[in-house]
Amino acid sequence: EEEDVPDDGLTSTQRSKLKKKMLLEKEGKGAVKAGGAKKDKEEDGGVAGDDQAAADGGADAAAPAAPAAEPVWDEVAEALSTGKKEISCVRDADDALPVDPALWRCTAANRLVLQCGLRGDGGVLAGIATLSGLTTLVLSDNALEGLPGAALKELKALKTLECENNALTCFPDETRKLKSLEVLRCGRNKLASLAPLSKLTNLVVLDASFNSLA
Known part of the structure; x- marks a missing residue:
């Protein structure tokens, strides 16, 4: 028995496959987006970490010695x-x-x-x-x-x-x-x-x- 053909010209079997495909694509995009956000966060954290490390290093570094006083007498x-x-x-x-x-x-x-x-x-x-x-x-x-x-x-x-x-x-x-x-x-x-x-x-x-x- 032939399947009913809805107004969009797709059979119910074709429509089911199409929905499944769209769902998979949607899930894939979501995963990519989440991964990208995580990567961006890690990169930002890395940059921030590097900046903080540099700042800490600067703080730990010994301050240059003050120049010796020039003689007056x-x-x-x-x-x-x-x-x-x-x-x-x-x-x-x-x-x-x-x-x-x-x-x-x-x-x-x-x-x-x-x-x-x-x-x-x-x-x-x-x-x-x-x-x-x-x-x-x-x-x-x-x-x-x-x-x-x-x-x-x-x-x-x-x-x-x-x-x-x-x-x-x-x-x-x-x-x-x-x-x-x-x-x-x-x-x-x-x-x-x-x-x-x-x-x-x-x-x-x-x-x-x-x-x-x-």
């Missing part, structure tokens, strides 16, 4: 250019620049004279710790009320310390670390005690005249 410039071992800076007080920061790069120095109206507790001298080769340090004729103990104790080769005519009231406890010290001139200050000096077994010369010692 002629004495410091000369010492840096020639490797001079004895540096003498005798200047008027300058609150804007109490000490040339480049001075702390003169690591070849073994003798340093700083007479430039230095004031306060010695904080401006904190950088002196880098000059570990100093054997002589002259800080006389300033207006210092204290010495930088944490920096001073790094001067393990120091043999002579002159800090006369300041306003020192005491020596920091770290002074006892100056085991090589042989000469200490600290007259004309406001010292009331020399207790930290009791451990300086190599001290040969001590001038503490004109102080407030009992």
Whole structure:
């Protein structure tokens, strides 16, 4: 018996096959679309991941070191250019620049004279710790009320310390670390005690005249 022919000219069998074909095509397109979306997401994620990795890498990378300070004082410039071992800076007080920061790069120095109206507790001298080769340090004729103990104790080769005519009231406890010290001139200050000096077994010369010692 012949199958009925509907208005579209297809038999029911042909129509069934056509629907099945269309359904398969639809499912195939859906799979392709989903796969493409997944791929795009992975690519986007990869790009984002790469960007994040780069950002993280940038954050982890060490920041470039700041350029070294250019010398301001002629004495410091000369010492840096020639490797001079004895540096003498005798200047008027300058609150804007109490000490040339480049001075702390003169690591070849073994003798340093700083007479430039230095004031306060010695904080401006904190950088002196880098000059570990100093054997002589002259800080006389300033207006210092204290010495930088944490920096001073790094001067393990120091043999002579002159800090006369300041306003020192005491020596920091770290002074006892100056085991090589042989000469200490600290007259004309406001010292009331020399207790930290009791451990300086190599001290040969001590001038503490004109102080407030009992």
